[in-house]
Amino acid sequence: MPELPEVETVVRSLAPLVGRRIVSAEFRCRRVLRGGDPDQMAACLAGRRIASVRRHGKFILMSLQGGGYLVVHLGMTGRLLLSGDPGRHTHAILSLDRGVLLYDDSRQFGCIQFSQEIPERVLKLGPDALEVPFERFAAALRRRKTRIKALLLDQRFLRGLGNIYADEALFRAGIHPLAVASRVRAGRARRLWGGIHAVLSEAIAAGGSSISDYVDAEGRKGFFQVSHRVYQRAGAPCVTCGTAIRRILVAQRSSHFCPKCQKR
DNA sequence: ATCGGTACCTGCACGC
DNA sequence: TGCGTGCAGGTACCGA
Structure with a gap:
């Protein structure tokens, strides 16, 4: 969760x-x-x-x-x-x-x-997703040939992201989940870095995402799930362009993206 | 070293 | 009602 x-x-x-x-x-x-x-x-x-x-x-x-x-x-x-x-x-x-x-x-x-x-x-985990400086993030991206979605889930690359926020950050950056990490250009990499920071900060402010049963130690649910733009929205219209959100498998995990807004 | 696929476990929603 | 299938925020481990 x-x-x-x-x-x-x-x-x-x-x-x-x-x-x-x-x-x-x-x-x-x-x-x-x-x-x-x-x-x-x-x-x-x-x-x-x-x-x-x-x-x-x-x-x-x-x-x-x-x-x-x-x-x-x-x-x-x-x-x-x-x-x-x-x-x-x-x-x-x-x-x-x-x-x-x-x-x-x-x-x-x-x-x-x-x-x-x-x-x-x-x-041995990588830098914290909320604290990593852009230069370090961009340099690490350039060194990896794997698909960007899989890399974002790798805790030795960056610690803290999971399936929801990886999808949400990629959407904000306009990057396709199957894009090869080393081939993401600097401009997009900066948008991704900014998108990661933004989506995590907003989610913390909302107390996290309660998809089915997540609660904090006092039993309170989060409410960031209502702000998801792609995660578990397959078939629903993209909030930016109206195109139907798609769901594919990347590294055996569900990946949700807008086929028009997110490029490889 | 890096990458991709599989295994681990329970519960729920769905279609028949 | 019951059963089979697929899916779910995670990491660890194996072989190529």
């Missing part, structure tokens, strides 16, 4: 966690755990205080007082919730000195991990 704007919204809504002490932890599903068994992880967390909560791409990093991190990735359907009752897909329950933190994930594509240091797979 969650791309950069949704994860950012979740992280902001987790602000009440800072300063809380984890009284006890329970992990119910091995599959979403990374490294270590459930009991060992619970033992590592018990008694620790949460010092900070921040986002790194689509990862959520909770630093613990005295060292170590609770690292969470929401996958497609992961949720972190500050209230509610454990359900069928609740895989982690952290009892706090005040309140509770639940990790819920029906598809189990997400993960939760305790680690002394920030894991390598998190550190």
Whole structure:
């Protein structure tokens, strides 16, 4: 479910966690755990205080007082919730000195991990999609021969974009999802860089996109989905020219675009 | 090194 | 009503 704007919204809504002490932890599903068994992880967390909560791409990093991190990735359907009752897909329950933190994930594509240091797979990601300077972005584009849509989804190229915002940014830049990255001209590359920044910023301001079930830690839905210009609008008229939006597969992912406004 | 395809898992909407 | 199919914000891993 969650791309950069949704994860950012979740992280902001987790602000009440800072300063809380984890009284006890329970992990119910091995599959979403990374490294270590459930009991060992619970033992590592018990008694620790949460010092900070921040986002790194689509990862959520909770630093613990005295060292170590609770690292969470929401996958497609992961949720972190500050209230509610454990359900069928609740895989982690952290009892706090005040309140509770639940990790819920029906598809189990997400993960939760305790680690002394920030894991390598998190550190090796590319620059943040909201922070990358244009020159660095353009230089990296020039080096890659893959299709632009696939590249935007590659977290080692840029961290934070996912299927919704890649499609939306390409539309804003007038670039076809199958365009070869290295052949995108400077002018278009600048529009893409600007489009990425704009669409992510607007989506954060709207609390993210709630397509089916995404909510922040307080259970609030986002409303950026009503501002999507191409994503899941196949057959509907382009907001710019009226041409029917098309849907194709690129790198096995649905890609939505306007065949008239977006050139290869 | 880079690229493309597949696998992982559950739930929902749809057509028959 | 039930069943099969296709689709869904994700990454990881394999072979070419």
